[in-house]
Amino acid sequence: MEMPKLAQSRSAQNVAGKGAGPGPALGRVSDQAPLMMGQGEEGDEEEAWLQLRPVEPLPSQCCGSGCSPCVFDLYQRDLARWEAARASKDRSLLRREETQSCPSKLSPETFLAFLISAVDRLTKDTYLVRFALPGNSQLGLRPGQHLILRGTVDDLEIQRAYTPISPANAEGYFEVLIKCYQTGLMSQYVKSWKAGDTAFWRGPFGGFFYKPNQYGELLMLAAGTGLAPMVPILQNITDNAEDETFITLVGCFKTFEGIYMKTFLQEQARFWNVRTFFVLSQVCLCCHVRHANEEADAQR
DSSP, X not given: OOOOHHHHHHHHHHHHOTTOOSSOHHHHHHHHHHHHHXXXXXXXXXXXXXXXXXXXOOGGGOOSSOOSSOHHHHHHHHXXXXXXXXXXXXXXXXXXXXXXXXXXXXXXXXXXEEEEXXXXXXXXXXXXXXXXOSTTOOOOOOTTOEEEEEEEETTEEEEEEEOBOSOTTOOSEEEEEEEOOTTOHHHHHHHTOOTTOEEEEEEEEOSOOOOTTSSSEEEEEEEGGGGTTHHHHHHHHHTOTTOOOEEEEEEEESSSTTOTTHHHHHHHTTSTTXXXXXXXXXXXXXXXXXXXXXXXXXXX
């Protein structure tokens, strides 16, 4: 049965937009289009801000050495900057000031790239790595300070603290003593290094600053690569003729052959104010006596 034309017209009008009132339904849809488009733009803007939100560091990204600022300190700072920029809708507030124009000058907040110029394997698990500095520039660390190294293994970012063992006044380079462990994440990264590669460091860190003649005597206890923090302080004292601080260094190693920087330590022991002792855990007494005699003969 065919519906009356008047009824059919009203039915079609109600389907197009109930309560829309007289007039074509298309006109009403176009009136709503700007509102829907505005909502879409607002959603896209919110999504863009969320993509700019700083990512919280993983526990593996903290070196655990108590450095300041820590990666979590930097995250909280960047998060506060992001929240302020988002509230004011001003992305220019997210821009960091360029604090370093030359990689020879360190930044405690920003990782800088340094070229690896040499990798020497001292023992089966220990490496001496030299990093290049531009021209005759110096690293600028004070004796007692350390750096933070960043590495990536299987897409996991890790950070560890290391103390350069090169002299504080070394020009054009700095050196780091690193021991690698079979299950260590950073060790996997370091083992892959070769001359020409790039590594990323930030710093300096450390609140202990050695001052000449601040103490009458220093007792240094070092096991393995724990010798590294002692080296810059020891060399700083012996390089300064005015510094009369007396030093006793006790180094603990597995074997006599495994003593790191043996030649350097023997040279340091010739100074009137330096005494060195080596505690070996895997050497028989007869071998220890033979090595002691060899050292005595070498110093005559």
